[in-house]
Amino acid sequence: CESQLEKVNPNAVTSENYFKTAAELEKGVNAAYTTLNGSYLVGNCYVWLHDLRSDDFVGTTLADDRGEILRGSLGVNNSYTERVWKGFYIVIHRANVVINNTVTDDEALKNRVVAEAKFLRAFSYFELASLWGGVPLITKPVSDFSGFVPRSTQPAVYEAAINDLKEAAEALPSTYDAKDNGRATKGAANALLGRIYMQMGDFANAKTYLEKVRTPGQYALTDDSNDNFREETEFNKESIFECVFSPYPSAAEDEGDDYAQGLYRESTNGTRQYDMNTGNGIVLPAPGLKKDFETADVRRKATIYDVGDTWAGGRMTQESWKKYTLSYKNATPGNVASAINRRLIRYAEVLLMLAECENETGSLVNAIARLNDVRSRTDLKTAKLPQFPNAAFPCRTRDEVMKAIMHERKVELAGEQVRNRDIMRWRASGKLALIGGDPITYFQANRHELLPIPQSEIDRNIALGTGGVPAQNPGY
Amino acid sequence: QELLDKRISLRAEDATLKNILHRIEELTEIRFTYSPRVIQADRRTSVSAQNQPLREVLETVLKPMRVHYRVAGNQIVLSQQPAPTGEAVPPANAAQATAVDRTITGTVKSETGEGLPGVSVVVKGTTQGTTTNAEGHFSLLVPDNAGTIVFSYVGYLSREVPLGNQSQVEIQLAPNLKALDEVVVVGYGTQIKRELTSAISRVSAKELTELPVAEVGQALQGRVPGLTVTNVSSPGTAPNIRIRGVSSVSFSTDPLYVIDGFPTTNLASFDNRDVESVEILKDASAAAIYGSRATNGVILLTTKKGQRNKKMTVNLDSYAGIESPWRKLDPMNTEQRSRFMDAMFSGANQENAGARPSRYTTAGMNKLPYPGAPQTYAQTNTDWQDLYFKKGFMTGNNLSLSGGSDQSTFYSSAGYMRQEGIVKGVGFDRYNFRVNSSHDLGKRFTFGQNLLVAYTSQLYNNSDGQTGDQGTPLSLLQFALPHLPVKDPTSNAWIKAGGDAIDGHPFPNLIADIENIVFRRNTTKILGSAFLDVKLFEWLKFRSTFGIDYANSLENGADNSYTVNDGNNVFKTNDGLSTISSNRNTYSSLLFSEQLTADKTFGTDHHLNAILVFEGQNGKIRTEMMSGKQSNPAIRTLNGATNLSALNALEENLLLSYVVRAGYAYKGKYILNASIRRDGSSVWAPGNKFANFPAASVGWNIGQESFMQKLSFLSDMKLRASYGITGLNPTSLSNYPWQSLVYNSSYPFNNENTVNASFYNKLANQNLKWEKTSQLNIGLDASLFNNSVTVTAEYFNRTTDNLILKAPTPPSFGYVQFTDVNIGKMENKGWELALGYRSPGKRDFNWGISGNISVVRNKVLRLDSPSGVIYGGDGNYFSSWGVPVTRTVAGESIQAFYGWDFDKIYQTQAEVDADNAAARTKTGSDGAWYQAQATAPGDVRFRDLNGDGVVDDKDRKVIGSFLPDFTYGLNFTASYKHFDLSILFQGVQGGEIYSGIGVYAGAFRWPLGGSLRAFENAWTAENPSTTDPRIKWSDPNDNSRISQRWLQDASYLRLKNISIGYELPADVLAKNTNGAFSKFRIYLSSQNLLTFTKYDLGYDPEIGMKIGSNRGAGNLTNGIDYGQYPAARSFTLGVQLGF
Known part of the structure; x- marks a missing residue:
C-alpha cells in the first residue's frame, strides 16, 4: 500500500530524466x-x-x-x-x-x-x-x-x-x-x-x-x-x-513568469517608431547623429526618417528612427511588436573591426582598404559616397585613420548595440579625444x-x- | 380530560412498564412524568388494545401495579399508590384521603430555581411516595412517625430531608454533574467534556444560523476566541480564516475542515442549517490527531442526525432580505473635477505636464458626448459609484425532516440560497440536498451514511483581486470620469475616456466591462460517506468508513467585444472578437478509514479509552482550460470558435495515516491523553514521505477535589496543559513540489514555428519536508455560581519550524522559478479568554451575555534565505511601481508594512533649501538633493533615517502591521416571554490598513483619482496643509510613495448582528392550527448595522488579502486594501416553522 505513495507526475518529465539523447x-x-x-x-x-x-x-x-x-x-x-x-x-x-x-x-x-x-x-x-x-x-x-x-x-x-x-x-x-x-x-x-x-x-x-x-x-x-x-x-x-x-501573429513579447511561453517578437519597435497618430515620440535619433552623415551618405535614409520622408502611413511630420522599425511597411499606430530579426553580427562590422585591427597593429593601407570595402556597397557607390581618404577624412596618420574608422562605425552601425562598447573601448585606450572628448555627457570616471x-x-x-x-x- | 379520550392501539407482551409508556408517548404525543424507581418502571406486563381510549389502556396497565395517574396540562404524572391497601389518592385532593397522619406539601426546584416536575418524593424506608407536578409542587400523606423524605430525580443528586415537625418543605436539587456530562466531538470520536484536556471551542447550531451567510466560516466571526474571520471578496468566496495567528509565510492559513469525519474543502457548498455543531480544535493535542494537515487548526462540522424512537419532525427555516453598502466614498462631480484639472494644469503644477487635456476647456466641455446627446459633457454628471453599487436581494431556505424508529434514524434536508451582492456583476446561488441515516442490523451492527449533493453558481468579477493599473473594479472606480455618460442609447456605444491628451487618462468604462465581461463558476459537489459500526464488545467498537468527495467546478467566461465611443472614434473592443473561456477543475477524493475504539471503566475510578485508526485519502485534480474567439457575441460557447487553445493537466496525491490515541482518567479528576499520528504523503520526495505527529495532554479537575468543594461559589474548575506537533497540509504546495520539470518552448529557426526547445527552470529539492508546528497550550475552565458564570482561559505558544519559502536563488544561477526550501521559523503566542453569564431559572425575562477576547503576537524567528528578506504586496499604481508594501524579516512580525517615514509638509522654500544644503555637506557632492531636484513647498518631507543626507531606498522602516493588538466578540441574548433578542458585536483593535484604494483615489500623480476630500485638502499657498501635499503633475517628489500617509488604524467595532424574534406559544399554536404546527417563530435581523472605525480611506475596515493566490505575493498582502469588496449591511426577515 505504501508503494502507492510514489506518484509520477503525468504532465511533464523532470530534469533528472531528460537531456539523455x-x-x-x-x-x-x-x-x-x-x-x-x-x-x-x-x-x-x-x-x-x-x-x-x-x-x-x-x-x-x-x-x-x-x-x-x-x-x-x-x-x-x-x-x-x-x-x-x-x-x-x-x-x-x-x-x-x-x-x-x-x-x-x-x-x-x-x-x-x-x-x-x-x-x-x-x-x-x-x-x-x-x-x-x-x-x-x-x-x-x-x-x-x-x-x-x-x-x-x-x-x-x-x-x-x-x-x-x-x-x-x-x-x-x-x-x-x-x-x-x-x-x-x-x-x-x-x-x-x-x-x-x-x-x-x-x-x-x-x-x-x-x-x-x-x-x-x-x-x-x-x-x-x-x-x-x-x-x-x-x-x-x-x-x-x-x-x-x-513572424507568427500569436508570438508574444514577454516570457511570462515561468518563462514557458514560446515564440517571441521584438518589442522595442513601438518606442523607436514615432507614433504619427498620437504624437508620441519616445526615443528619437540624437541630433548629433544626423549631422554625422555625409551629404551623399544614403545610410542616413536607412537609419533616420526626416520630416517629409515617406513611410507606410504617409509622410513623416517628425524626425524618427527608421532602422529596425516596422514603419517601412506597417501603418498601424502604437506599440506594434516587430518580427524583424536583429543582425547581431554582420559582415560590414567585421570589415570595420578589421580596419581598426589593421590600424592598431598592421598597415594603414589595409585599414583604409577595409573602410573602403564597406563603402563599396552598391547603394553607397551609386550615391557616390567618396572613398577614403577624402577631404573630410585625409587618413594620413593612424589617428586620422582612426577618426575615419570611428566615423564609419558610427554611421554604419548606429542603433545596432555596438556604439556603447566602442565608446568603452576607445575611452579605455584614450582615443575619444580624437572625436572631441567623451560623447557621453554625464560620464563620471570611476562610476560610468x-x-x-x-x-x-x-x-x-x-x-x-x-x-x-x-x-x-x-x-x- | 380530552387527553384520556384519545384512542390508541397497542400490543405488548412481557414488556417493561417503561417501554409501554414510551410507546404510548410516541403514539399520542402525551408525555408521562414519573420517577422510574418509584413506580418501578422495570416491572413487566402485557397489554393488548385495539382502538381503545387511552383512559382504558392506562387503567388496564397501571391499576394492577397500583400506579396512580393524573393529567397535568399535556402531561400525565404517575405516582405509586402510598399503601398497598389504600385507594388511589390524588395528592391534590387530600381531603378525600383516608388514614391521614399528616400532609407534607412543598416545592422542589432545580439549581436554576425552576420548579422540577416528576421528582420522586418518598418516605425513607417505605414505598410511600409521590411525584412533583409540572410546577414542582408536591403533596404527600405521611405517617406521623415518618422521619425523613428522600427526593430523587434523574440527573440530580438525591437529597434526604429530615422532617421534624414541618409540614412545608422547600428544597433545591443540585445536578449530578457526572450524569450531566456533555459529550464533545473530537477527532475520530467523542470525549466526555469533563475529561477533555485540550483547547476546543464549540459553536452551536443556533449561533451558526443566526447570520444569513453562505459559508460556515462567515458564521463563526466573533464567536470563538482565537479564531479570526476576514471577508475577502464577493458572495460565494470563502473568507480568510485563521486560528491563532498566521502560521505559514508562503501558504494559505485555512484550517482543515472535517465534515462528519471527512476532510474536505468547498464549504460554500455546505448549508449552515444542516450543522448540529461546530468544534474548533485549536491546540496541538486536539488537532494533532489530524497530524500532517492540522497546523492551521481543525474545524469539525457535525451534521444533524435523526433521533431514535422519535416522531418525524419537519422544520422550515427561511429568510429574505436586502443588503446594501454601508459606506460610499466621495468622488468628485463634473464641476469639482473641472476645478481639479485647473489645479493640475495651472501655474507651477503643470511643469512637464504637456498640453491640458482638450476636454477640460470650455469648448471641449460644451461639446456633445455623442451625436444627438441631450446634454453636453459639462452638463453630464454621472455618479459611477452609484451605478456600480446596488441593493442586493438575499434569501435562504432550508426544509428538513428528521426522525427515527427504534432501529433507524434519518435526517434529510433541501436548501436554496441566493445572495445577489451589493455591486454589479457578482452573485451566488446554492441548491443543496442532504440525507443522513443510520440503521441497526441486529444487536451488533449499525450501518449508516451521510450524503451531501450541492450545486452552486457564482457570478464573479474576473478582475477582482488584481492589482496595478488594471486594478479591482472598486479601485478603477476611483478613476471614473463624471463628465462621461455611460452609454449612447441610440447607437448602443459605450462611452469611454479618450486618452491622456483628451480626458486626462484612458481608463475604461466600468459598467460596460461588467455588462460585457461575464464570468460564472458552477460547482457541483458530492460529499458522501458510508460506515459500518460493529460492536465487538460493550467496550470495543469497530468502524469502517468509505467516502467520496467530488467537486466539479466549471468556469465559463465571456469577454465580449463591445462598441466604444471614446469621443474621437467609434470602434469595437478586441477587434470585434469575443474571448470565450471554459475551464473545468475536477477534484475527486476517496477516503477509507478503519477505526477501532475502546472505552472501559474499571471499577469506579479508572476510565480508559483508546482508538486505533488506519486510513487513506487520495486526491485527483484534473484541470481543463479551453479558450477561443467568437465573432458573434451572441454565441457563448466555443462552438465554431477560432484561435482555439486547450490545455489539460492531471495531478494526484495520496495520504496514508496510522493513528493511535489513548486516554486515562482517574476518578474523573486526573486525566492523561496521548496520541501519535504517522502520515505518509505522496507529495514529498522518496525518503521524506513519512513523518510523525505526536501530542500529549494532562488535565486536573481541581473542582472535584474536596478542598475546593468548600468554595460554594465554585461549581467546577479544571486545569489542563498540552503539547504536540502538527504539520502543514503538503498539497498546499502542489502535488510534486520537489521536482524540477522540463518545459517546452520554441525558437523560430528560419522563421518557422515549431516546438523545438526544452529546458528546466528551477533547482529540484529532494529534501523538502513538512512545515511543522509545535504548540504548548495551558488552559483553565471554571464555572461559578451554579454554572451561571463560565470562564475559559488559554495560553498558547506555537512555533512553526521548517517554514517553506520560495528560495530566491541568485540570478547568476540562471533559474527563473524559485524552489521551495525549508528555511524559516516563526512563533505565534498569545492568550484567549471567554466569559459567559446566563441568568438562572426560567422566568419571563431571561438573559445571558458572553464575550471573548484573544491576543496573538507573531514573530519571525529565522529566515535562512541569503537575503533573509521577503517582500510582498507590490502592485503598480498604489505602490510606486513595484515597490513592495510589506517586508518579512527575522525578528519582526510577518509582513510588516515597510515604507518611508512621513515627517511633515514643507511650507517654505527655505526649509527645502536647508535640507538640500545639508545633503550636499553630508554627501560631499554638489549635485546632491535631499529628496529630489523638484522638491518644493507643499511636498512631503520624509525622514532621512540612516542620516546619510539623502532620502532613498535605504530610508525605509517598519511603519505598521496588519496584525491587531486583540480581537474580540460580545454576544448578548435575552428573552421576555415569547420575544427573544440577540446582539452580536465583533471587533478588532489595533493594527493598520495600507490603503491602496486611498492611493487610487487621492494620490493625484496624474489626472487620476477622484476623492473630493483629498483634492480639497491638498496643500496650496492659500491652504497650507500639514497633512496633504500639493498636487503636482507626475509627483516628482514621490509624495505618494509608501508612507504613513496611506496607513490608517484598522480598529473597528461592529454590530455584526442584531436579531429580534417572536415565537407563538405552543398552546396558542396548537389550538389555532389544530396541531398542524409545533413551532412558529418570526424574526427580524440586521447585519453590520453599525460600524465604528477610524478607517475612512476605503469602503470597509475588514480587509483580508489579495485573492486568487494562495501563496507567494498573495499571502503577504494582508491588510492592503486593493479595493476589496466590502462587507455589506443587510436587513432580513425570517421565519422558522415546525410541523
Whole structure:
C-alpha cells in the first residue's frame, strides 16, 4: 500500500530524466536561443541597455528605468540592467545543461549542439564581462542552493569565453541547411572572437580570427543598406549571426513568469517608431547623429526618417528612427511588436573591426582598404559616397585613420548595440579625444565605466564579494 | 380530560412498564412524568388494545401495579399508590384521603430555581411516595412517625430531608454533574467534556444560523476566541480564516475542515442549517490527531442526525432580505473635477505636464458626448459609484425532516440560497440536498451514511483581486470620469475616456466591462460517506468508513467585444472578437478509514479509552482550460470558435495515516491523553514521505477535589496543559513540489514555428519536508455560581519550524522559478479568554451575555534565505511601481508594512533649501538633493533615517502591521416571554490598513483619482496643509510613495448582528392550527448595522488579502486594501416553522 505513495507526475518529465539523447540536447540548446530572443535580451532590455548608453539616442520623456540608463543615473535596482544580467545567466544555465550532459547516441549532432551552446555561453560571458567587468563564472548547472560563485576578474571571464569560442569555431559548421537558419556558425564564432580580443586590446589575435571570416566566398555586403534591417531580407549574405523573431501573429513579447511561453517578437519597435497618430515620440535619433552623415551618405535614409520622408502611413511630420522599425511597411499606430530579426553580427562590422585591427597593429593601407570595402556597397557607390581618404577624412596618420574608422562605425552601425562598447573601448585606450572628448555627457570616471551589479545578485549571492573582486562596482 | 379520550392501539407482551409508556408517548404525543424507581418502571406486563381510549389502556396497565395517574396540562404524572391497601389518592385532593397522619406539601426546584416536575418524593424506608407536578409542587400523606423524605430525580443528586415537625418543605436539587456530562466531538470520536484536556471551542447550531451567510466560516466571526474571520471578496468566496495567528509565510492559513469525519474543502457548498455543531480544535493535542494537515487548526462540522424512537419532525427555516453598502466614498462631480484639472494644469503644477487635456476647456466641455446627446459633457454628471453599487436581494431556505424508529434514524434536508451582492456583476446561488441515516442490523451492527449533493453558481468579477493599473473594479472606480455618460442609447456605444491628451487618462468604462465581461463558476459537489459500526464488545467498537468527495467546478467566461465611443472614434473592443473561456477543475477524493475504539471503566475510578485508526485519502485534480474567439457575441460557447487553445493537466496525491490515541482518567479528576499520528504523503520526495505527529495532554479537575468543594461559589474548575506537533497540509504546495520539470518552448529557426526547445527552470529539492508546528497550550475552565458564570482561559505558544519559502536563488544561477526550501521559523503566542453569564431559572425575562477576547503576537524567528528578506504586496499604481508594501524579516512580525517615514509638509522654500544644503555637506557632492531636484513647498518631507543626507531606498522602516493588538466578540441574548433578542458585536483593535484604494483615489500623480476630500485638502499657498501635499503633475517628489500617509488604524467595532424574534406559544399554536404546527417563530435581523472605525480611506475596515493566490505575493498582502469588496449591511426577515 505504501508503494502507492510514489506518484509520477503525468504532465511533464523532470530534469533528472531528460537531456539523455543528442536530440534532447539539441532541444536544450534551442532553449538557450529562446532566451536570447526573449524580452530580457534582444527582444527588449538588451537593446535598450546598449543603445541608451550610446550617444545615438535622445528621449526627453523616456520614463521608468530606461530614462535612468539614458541619463546615466541608474542605480542598483534598475530593472533593465537586472533583466539583462538575468537573461544572460539563463542562457548560460541552459548552455551549461547541454555542455555538461554526456550522451553517446549521435556523436555528430552532440558535437554540433555542444559547440552551439559554447558559442551562446561565450556570447553571454562576453556581454556580461564587457558591461559589468568581472562576473561569476559558472560553467556547470548549479545543483545546490549554496552553490554560490564569487566574481571572477574581467580577463578571466574573457579568457573563458575565448576558450569556448575556439572550441566552438572548430566544431561549428560554416553553413546550415535553410531550416536551421539562425544557428551559430563557424563565422559567427570567429567574428565574436575578434570582438572579444579587440575589447581586450589584443588586436593581433582579433585580426587573426576576423580574417578567417573575410575568407572569400563566405560573406558579402548586401547591395542595399536597408536589407540589413528589414524582415523580407533576413539571412542574407551579409548576415553572420541573427537573433530570430517569430513572424507568427500569436508570438508574444514577454516570457511570462515561468518563462514557458514560446515564440517571441521584438518589442522595442513601438518606442523607436514615432507614433504619427498620437504624437508620441519616445526615443528619437540624437541630433548629433544626423549631422554625422555625409551629404551623399544614403545610410542616413536607412537609419533616420526626416520630416517629409515617406513611410507606410504617409509622410513623416517628425524626425524618427527608421532602422529596425516596422514603419517601412506597417501603418498601424502604437506599440506594434516587430518580427524583424536583429543582425547581431554582420559582415560590414567585421570589415570595420578589421580596419581598426589593421590600424592598431598592421598597415594603414589595409585599414583604409577595409573602410573602403564597406563603402563599396552598391547603394553607397551609386550615391557616390567618396572613398577614403577624402577631404573630410585625409587618413594620413593612424589617428586620422582612426577618426575615419570611428566615423564609419558610427554611421554604419548606429542603433545596432555596438556604439556603447566602442565608446568603452576607445575611452579605455584614450582615443575619444580624437572625436572631441567623451560623447557621453554625464560620464563620471570611476562610476560610468561599468554597470552596477544588480541588487538581487548582491542580496542572494552571499559569496559575491569573496573572490577578491568586490561585490559592487565603483560608484554604486 | 380530552387527553384520556384519545384512542390508541397497542400490543405488548412481557414488556417493561417503561417501554409501554414510551410507546404510548410516541403514539399520542402525551408525555408521562414519573420517577422510574418509584413506580418501578422495570416491572413487566402485557397489554393488548385495539382502538381503545387511552383512559382504558392506562387503567388496564397501571391499576394492577397500583400506579396512580393524573393529567397535568399535556402531561400525565404517575405516582405509586402510598399503601398497598389504600385507594388511589390524588395528592391534590387530600381531603378525600383516608388514614391521614399528616400532609407534607412543598416545592422542589432545580439549581436554576425552576420548579422540577416528576421528582420522586418518598418516605425513607417505605414505598410511600409521590411525584412533583409540572410546577414542582408536591403533596404527600405521611405517617406521623415518618422521619425523613428522600427526593430523587434523574440527573440530580438525591437529597434526604429530615422532617421534624414541618409540614412545608422547600428544597433545591443540585445536578449530578457526572450524569450531566456533555459529550464533545473530537477527532475520530467523542470525549466526555469533563475529561477533555485540550483547547476546543464549540459553536452551536443556533449561533451558526443566526447570520444569513453562505459559508460556515462567515458564521463563526466573533464567536470563538482565537479564531479570526476576514471577508475577502464577493458572495460565494470563502473568507480568510485563521486560528491563532498566521502560521505559514508562503501558504494559505485555512484550517482543515472535517465534515462528519471527512476532510474536505468547498464549504460554500455546505448549508449552515444542516450543522448540529461546530468544534474548533485549536491546540496541538486536539488537532494533532489530524497530524500532517492540522497546523492551521481543525474545524469539525457535525451534521444533524435523526433521533431514535422519535416522531418525524419537519422544520422550515427561511429568510429574505436586502443588503446594501454601508459606506460610499466621495468622488468628485463634473464641476469639482473641472476645478481639479485647473489645479493640475495651472501655474507651477503643470511643469512637464504637456498640453491640458482638450476636454477640460470650455469648448471641449460644451461639446456633445455623442451625436444627438441631450446634454453636453459639462452638463453630464454621472455618479459611477452609484451605478456600480446596488441593493442586493438575499434569501435562504432550508426544509428538513428528521426522525427515527427504534432501529433507524434519518435526517434529510433541501436548501436554496441566493445572495445577489451589493455591486454589479457578482452573485451566488446554492441548491443543496442532504440525507443522513443510520440503521441497526441486529444487536451488533449499525450501518449508516451521510450524503451531501450541492450545486452552486457564482457570478464573479474576473478582475477582482488584481492589482496595478488594471486594478479591482472598486479601485478603477476611483478613476471614473463624471463628465462621461455611460452609454449612447441610440447607437448602443459605450462611452469611454479618450486618452491622456483628451480626458486626462484612458481608463475604461466600468459598467460596460461588467455588462460585457461575464464570468460564472458552477460547482457541483458530492460529499458522501458510508460506515459500518460493529460492536465487538460493550467496550470495543469497530468502524469502517468509505467516502467520496467530488467537486466539479466549471468556469465559463465571456469577454465580449463591445462598441466604444471614446469621443474621437467609434470602434469595437478586441477587434470585434469575443474571448470565450471554459475551464473545468475536477477534484475527486476517496477516503477509507478503519477505526477501532475502546472505552472501559474499571471499577469506579479508572476510565480508559483508546482508538486505533488506519486510513487513506487520495486526491485527483484534473484541470481543463479551453479558450477561443467568437465573432458573434451572441454565441457563448466555443462552438465554431477560432484561435482555439486547450490545455489539460492531471495531478494526484495520496495520504496514508496510522493513528493511535489513548486516554486515562482517574476518578474523573486526573486525566492523561496521548496520541501519535504517522502520515505518509505522496507529495514529498522518496525518503521524506513519512513523518510523525505526536501530542500529549494532562488535565486536573481541581473542582472535584474536596478542598475546593468548600468554595460554594465554585461549581467546577479544571486545569489542563498540552503539547504536540502538527504539520502543514503538503498539497498546499502542489502535488510534486520537489521536482524540477522540463518545459517546452520554441525558437523560430528560419522563421518557422515549431516546438523545438526544452529546458528546466528551477533547482529540484529532494529534501523538502513538512512545515511543522509545535504548540504548548495551558488552559483553565471554571464555572461559578451554579454554572451561571463560565470562564475559559488559554495560553498558547506555537512555533512553526521548517517554514517553506520560495528560495530566491541568485540570478547568476540562471533559474527563473524559485524552489521551495525549508528555511524559516516563526512563533505565534498569545492568550484567549471567554466569559459567559446566563441568568438562572426560567422566568419571563431571561438573559445571558458572553464575550471573548484573544491576543496573538507573531514573530519571525529565522529566515535562512541569503537575503533573509521577503517582500510582498507590490502592485503598480498604489505602490510606486513595484515597490513592495510589506517586508518579512527575522525578528519582526510577518509582513510588516515597510515604507518611508512621513515627517511633515514643507511650507517654505527655505526649509527645502536647508535640507538640500545639508545633503550636499553630508554627501560631499554638489549635485546632491535631499529628496529630489523638484522638491518644493507643499511636498512631503520624509525622514532621512540612516542620516546619510539623502532620502532613498535605504530610508525605509517598519511603519505598521496588519496584525491587531486583540480581537474580540460580545454576544448578548435575552428573552421576555415569547420575544427573544440577540446582539452580536465583533471587533478588532489595533493594527493598520495600507490603503491602496486611498492611493487610487487621492494620490493625484496624474489626472487620476477622484476623492473630493483629498483634492480639497491638498496643500496650496492659500491652504497650507500639514497633512496633504500639493498636487503636482507626475509627483516628482514621490509624495505618494509608501508612507504613513496611506496607513490608517484598522480598529473597528461592529454590530455584526442584531436579531429580534417572536415565537407563538405552543398552546396558542396548537389550538389555532389544530396541531398542524409545533413551532412558529418570526424574526427580524440586521447585519453590520453599525460600524465604528477610524478607517475612512476605503469602503470597509475588514480587509483580508489579495485573492486568487494562495501563496507567494498573495499571502503577504494582508491588510492592503486593493479595493476589496466590502462587507455589506443587510436587513432580513425570517421565519422558522415546525410541523
